[in-house]
Amino acid sequence: MAAATQITTGKVRFSYNNLFTPRAAQEGAQEKYSTTLLIPKTDKATVKKIKAAMEAAKAAYMQKHSGKKLPSSLKSTLHDGDGERPNGGEFGPECKGCYVITVSSNNKPVLVYADKTPITEPSELYSGCYGRAIINFYVYDTNGNKGISAGLNGIMKLEDGEPLAGGVVTDSDWDDDWEDEDGDDDLLG
Secondary structure: OOOOOEEEOOOEEEEEEEEEEEEEOOOOOOEEEEEEEEEEOOOHHHHHHHHHHHHHHHHHHHHHOOOOOOOOOOEEOEEEOOOEOOOOOEOOHHHOOEEEEEEEEOOOOEEEEOOOOEOOOHHHOOOOOEEEEEEEEEEEEEOOEEEEEEEEEEEEEEEOOOOOOOOOOOHHHHHOOOOOOOOOOOOOO
């Protein structure tokens, strides 16, 4: 049985995937596996589970660190995609009507298809595909920064979607007929 701080989302959309190779969020930071989840605001069940898990994370922190106080408004990794990014500016159009949460892990997460077979091809988990995620909420307290974040435990791909941003290039994309400026297909001629 999962801890009260762990949830499995409903159907979400993935963006900014670093699921096969860890990446540092900023220079000098630790490399982590990560993805951003776009959670439809209409998925009230997932939103309710997230809020309950966040409260459970606060309670677990208070129990473990008796005597420490938490600020009334902790920084959160969950953001309104219709609002502003935490560092300013608007979220992209793909975030409209969604809650946005970036989740990460020091260890490679479990990556599976809906039938629970492992995903081994990085191109299968691209920005824009749909799936579910297992995430675990926790309170962090580092250098005076206090907030609630979420760790990534697993990803299940449910279906393909329209690629976000640059998209996905496959071998067959290069097979289309083309001509260069002088009308032939010889690049140098």
